[in-house]
Amino acid sequence: MKQDLVQYSILGLLMDGKKSGYDLKNDFKNSVGSFYAPSFGSIYPILKKHEKNGYVIGKDEAVGKRKRTEYTITSLGKDTFLKWLKVPVAQHELQYSCDDILVKLYFYRYLPLKTRLALIKKLKDMSFENYYSLIECQKEISFPITDSRRWPLDWGVVSFYAYAKWLESIEDAYKKRGD
Amino acid sequence: MKQDLVQYSILGLLMDGKKSGYDLKNDFKNSVGSFYAPSFGSIYPILKKHEKNGYVIGKDEAVGKRKRTEYTITSLGKDTFLKWLKVPVAQHELQYSCDDILVKLYFYRYLPLKTRLALIKKLKDMSFENYYSLIECQKEISFPITDSRRWPLDWGVVSFYAYAKWLESIEDAYKKRGD
DNA sequence: GGGGACATGTAATTGGTTACATGATTAC
DNA sequence: GTAATCATGTAACCAATTACATGTCCCC
Numbered sequence: 385m386k387q388d389l390v391q392y393s394i395l396g397l398l399m400d401g402k403k404s405g406y407d408l409k410n411d412f413k414n415s416v417g418s419f420y421a422p423s424f425g426s427i428y429p430i431l432k433k434h435e436k437n438g439y440v441i442g443k444d445e446a447v448g449k450r451k452r453t454e455y456t457i458t459s460l461g462k463d464t465f466l467k468w469l470k471v472p473v474a475q476h477e478l479q480y481s482c483d484d485i486l487v488k489l490y491f492y493r494y495l496p497l498k499t500r501l502a503l504i505k506k507l508k509d510m511s512f513e514n515y516y517s518l519i520e521c522q523k524e525i526s527f528p529i530t531d532s533r534r535w536p537l538d539w540g541v542v543s544f545y546a547y548a549k550w551l552e553s554i555e556d557a558y559k560k561r562g563d
Numbered sequence: 564m565k566q567d568l569v570q571y572s573i574l575g576l577l578m579d580g581k582k583s584g585y586d587l588k589n590d591f592k593n594s595v596g597s598f599y600a601p602s603f604g605s606i607y608p609i610l611k612k613h614e615k616n617g618y619v620i621g622k623d624e625a626v627g628k629r630k631r632t633e634y635t636i637t638s639l640g641k642d643t644f645l646k647w648l649k650v651p652v653a654q655h656e657l658q659y660s661c662d663d664i665l666v667k668l669y670f671y672r673y674l675p676l677k678t679r680l681a682l683i684k685k686l687k688d689m690s691f692e693n694y695y696s697l698i699e700c701q702k703e704i705s706f707p708i709t710d711s712r713r714w715p716l717d718w719g720v721v722s723f724y725a726y727a728k729w730l731e732s733i734e735d736a737y738k739k740r741g742d
Numbered sequence: 743g744g745g746g747a748c749a750t751g752t753a754a755t756t757g758g759t760t761a762c763a764t765g766a767t768t769a770c
Numbered sequence: 771g772t773a774a775t776c777a778t779g780t781a782a783c784c785a786a787t788t789a790c791a792t793g794t795c796c797c798c
Contacts, residue, residue: 390758406777416715418658423759428779450766452777479597481662486718492711500711529736532671532679536595538729539665546725550717557708566785585749605786607751629794631749 388468389484390422391430395439395465396491398457402443405431406452416490419483431455439464469495472506478514479540497558504554511548518544567647568663569601570609574618574644575670577636581622584610585631595669598662610634618643648674651685657693658719680737687730694723 397403397411405428412421434440439461442453457465469492473485485507492500518541527534576582576590584607591600613619618640621632636644648671652664664686671679697720706713 404777405779415712419660419715424778425759425761425780426757429757432779447776448767450776481598481660482718482722483660486715489714489718490711492714529733530740532669533594535668535671535733536598536665539661539668539726540597542725542729543661543722546721547718550721554708554714561709569786583749584751602787603750604752604788608785611751626748627795629748 389420389487390426391434392465392468393420393422393487393491394427394430394434395457395461396469396494398440398455399462399465399491399494402454402456404452404454416487419486434461465491466494470499470503472503473510475510475514478507478510501555501558504551508548508551508555511544511551515541515544515548568599568666569605570613571644571647572599572601572666572670573606573609573613574636574640575648575673577619577634578641578644578670578673581633581635583631583633595666598665613640644670645673649678649682651682652689654689654693657686657689676737680734683730683733683737687727687734690723690727690730694720694727697723 393412393416394408397408397415403411405424408427408431409422409424431440431442435442435455437460438458440455440457442455445452445454469488473488477484492503495503518537521537522534522541525534525537529538572591572595573587576587576594582590584603587606587610588601588603610619610621614621614634616639617637619634619636621634624631624633648667652667656663671682674682697716700716701713701720704713704716708717
């Protein structure tokens with residue numbers, strides 16, 4: 385999934401208006417930058433690729449004498465992005481690599497409320513499932529709490545529980561809002 | 564750090580006895596495999612590289628007519644591994660990418676108790692620090708809980724709190740043991 | 743005798759980062 | 771005038787995965 389992440393994130397950032405490659409770099413920094421920040425060396429080539437695929441349209445704009453190429457997302461690009469966004473996070477992605485999920489989560493606001501809620505519910509359910517299955521694993525291993533071999537497992541247990549509870553609180557918030 | 568991870572992990576897995584490349588593949592699967600599992604295509608070349616660097620020594624062993632190359636870690640290899648292991652996890656690594664840390668954590672048992680404890684304490688302190696600083700960030704943003712733009716931040720808050728509390732419980736366990 | 747595990751290795755491909763190259767504009 | 775920021779792009783490099791290539795052993 386990782387390799388697609390840049391590509392879809394760029395489409396995601398273009399969802400709220402046309403931007404240059406330079407803008408995108410800053411946008412990454414100011415949004416999902418703390419866990420994912422691509423370099424110019426990947427942004428510009430991807431933009432070109434997106435244009436070739438018909439996902440974006442580049443237009444040279446002159447700001448004074450300084451020229452910049454602004455990219456607008458097409459409806460095909462939007463569909464492609466939304467299609468990716470709607471794919472629920474898979475169990476194995478949740479397993480331990482959170483970065484990709486965090487990026488996806490950030491863009492959930494572009495989904496209709498119902499879809500968003502369904503995906504959050506699914507994420508919550510998976511978190512609880514993972515939590516319970518790791519609890520089972522914990523029972524099977526005999527290492528004491530001070531043995532580092534069980535730490536990654538314990539880390540998983542505490543984080544899945546925390547995620548699940550937090551996702552539950554989001555669900556509750558939606559319910560209270562009554563949308 | 565990511566690229567070094569494979570290399571040090573291989574040294575780490577060789578810490579408790581000589582192994583072939585094939586063994587290592589299985590070992591990854593059975594230990595840190597759920598969050599990090601390299602392919603043969605990276606294991607074998609790294610083994611060769613390690614041998615060139617004097618970190619491991621490969622010896623052809625014949626099991627019947629089937630030959631396998633078993634690698635033994637050298638004292639230089641051990642030192643190199645331990646040196647890496649002793650480097651505390653940096654703040655930015657803790658930020659959101661947990662995989663690398665989990666791998667490192669798994670190998671902490673090769674460190675003397677005192678060092679291990681100090682590193683756990685440091686990790687705990689950083690988790691609390693991150694937790695408090697994210698709490699500050701939360702105060703500054705005005706998005707309601709139902710806005711997906713704050714979710715990555717919230718995710719960070721709940722996970723840092725969970726990690727910190729859990730690391731604290733490890734410390735307590737050590738104290739109770741009175742080592 | 744065939745499938746599956748054991749065992750090693752490499753070549754092709756992918757995809758990213760770093761560093762380089764270039765040049766305009768703005769603020770001091 | 772010079773440093774910082776704006777702005778775009780590419781070439782060299784690096785590291786990893788996939789797929790391929792090869793062959794043994796063991797059990798059914």
